[in-house]
Amino acid sequence: MQNEDKKNAQEEFVFPQLILEETLYTLGQLKNAAPENAHIALAGRSNVGKSSLINALAKRKQLAKVSSTPGKTRSVNLYRVAPYNFFLTDLPGYGYAKRSKSERELWANLIEKYLVECENLVAVAILLDCRLEPQEADKMMVQFALAHQIPIIPILTKADKCTQKERSERISQWTVLIPRGTPLAVSSHSGLGLKELWKKFIAVAEHSCFAQHIDLQQEVEENICSQKEEQEEHGEKENQQQKTVLQDSIAQEPPKKIRTKRGAFAREKEMQKKIAQEKARKKAQEEKSRAKHKKK
Numbered sequence: 001m002q003n004e005d006k007k008n009a010q011e012e013f014v015f016p017q018l019i020l021e022e023t024l025y026t027l028g029q030l031k032n033a034a035p036e037n038a039h040i041a042l043a044g045r046s047n048v049g050k051s052s053l054i055n056a057l058a059k060r061k062q063l064a065k066v067s068s069t070p071g072k073t074r075s076v077n078l079y080r081v082a083p084y085n086f087f088l089t090d091l092p093g094y095g096y097a098k099r100s101k102s103e104r105e106l107w108a109n110l111i112e113k114y115l116v117e118c119e120n121l122v123a124v125a126i127l128l129d130c131r132l133e134p135q136e137a138d139k140m141m142v143q144f145a146l147a148h149q150i151p152i153i154p155i156l157t158k159a160d161k162c163t164q165k166e167r168s169e170r171i172s173q174w175t176v177l178i179p180r181g182t183p184l185a186v187s188s189h190s191g192l193g194l195k196e197l198w199k200k201f202i203a204v205a206e207h208s209c210f211a212q213h214i215d216l217q218q219e220v221e222e223n224i225c226s227q228k229e230e231q232e233e234h235g236e237k238e239n240q241q242q243k244t245v246l247q248d249s250i251a252q253e254p255p256k257k258i259r260t261k262r263g264a265f266a267r268e269k270e271m272q273k274k275i276a277q278e279k280a281r282k283k284a285q286e287e288k289s290r291a292k293h294k295k296k
């Protein structure tokens with residue numbers, strides 16, 4: 001789709017399409033998954049409504065498997081968003097105690113590995129149950145994302161089950177816990193907030209370093225990745241106090257080494273440097289030719 005068509009689609013707001021592109025069960029499979037596109041992951045406790053949200057966003061009933069029994073999604077599922085050409089990733093849930101230890105370990109590994117090593121990950125949408133007070137596992141997920149400088153899109157699910165008062169209360173609670181992140185209340189059942197959520201996802205993906213039509217110079221000048229920078233700053237401070245990894249809460253394994261620079265961010269910096277160098281080179285060339293002119 002051309003830029004003009006995208007603009008028209010945004011104006012009327014046509015829901016994008018979701019196409020299941022890959023289902024990954026092992027850590028090895030994660031390696032080469034969709035390397036060229038931006039990814040936004042949906043993370044959250046089992047049963048919070050991640051897969052239901054995928055279905056609701058796609059306006060489909062059975063695209064992703066949904067169940068009232070926690071632990072339904074056991075793989076990393078990559079959905080291509082058309083026509084925008086980025087990925088939404090449905091992850092297994094965390095925090096479900098009734099599964100075997102080995103199963104929990106595998107899921108925790110998959111989630112952690114995906115979140116830490118997917119260099120194209122531009123944000124993690126953390127789904128939080130609107131009906132519940134902030135849960136320990138969710139707080140740990142937030143800390144995990146902050147510690148790894150992954151921008152967070154907080155989402156309150158099952159908003160149809162909450163009163164307006166409960167929603168506002170939950171929003172205030174999470175706003176304190178997530179810097180720069182006022183949660184968006186959505187309901188996969190009533191459709192509340194879905195349009196806004198799509199717009200948010202599209203904006204995040206399109207303003208990322210992985211957008212397909214990117215005009216790098218303009219992007220750099222507008223400093224689109226400033227959220228990442230701010231979170232990095234915040235993450236570094238937080239790192240000292242909260243070297244929390246997701247696995248601590250799920251599989252009780254010792255924390256892994258935290259990467260201080262995400263590959264994508266480092267690449268962005270590298271590009272900025274190259275553009276600055278190119279600018280300086282052009283300026284020097286212009287000055288040289290001006291000087292030559294004067295001599296003549």
Ligand SMILES: Nc1nc2c(ncn2[C@@H]2O[C@H](COP(=O)(O)OP(=O)(O)OP(=O)(O)O)[C@@H](O)[C@H]2O)c(=O)[nH]1
Nearest residue numbers: 046047048049050051052067068071072073093188
């Ligand atoms: N009322 C209400 N129920 C919802 C909503 N979203 C999901 N549910 C219900 O919550 C249950 C769990 O939904 P899933 O989408 O399977 O949850 P999940 O987060 O993918 O769960 P795992 O795959 O186990 O991690 C199902 O019974 C859904 O019908 C919502 O917006 N409103």
Ligand SMILES: [Mg+2]
Nearest residue numbers: 050051072073
């Ligand atoms: Mg699921």
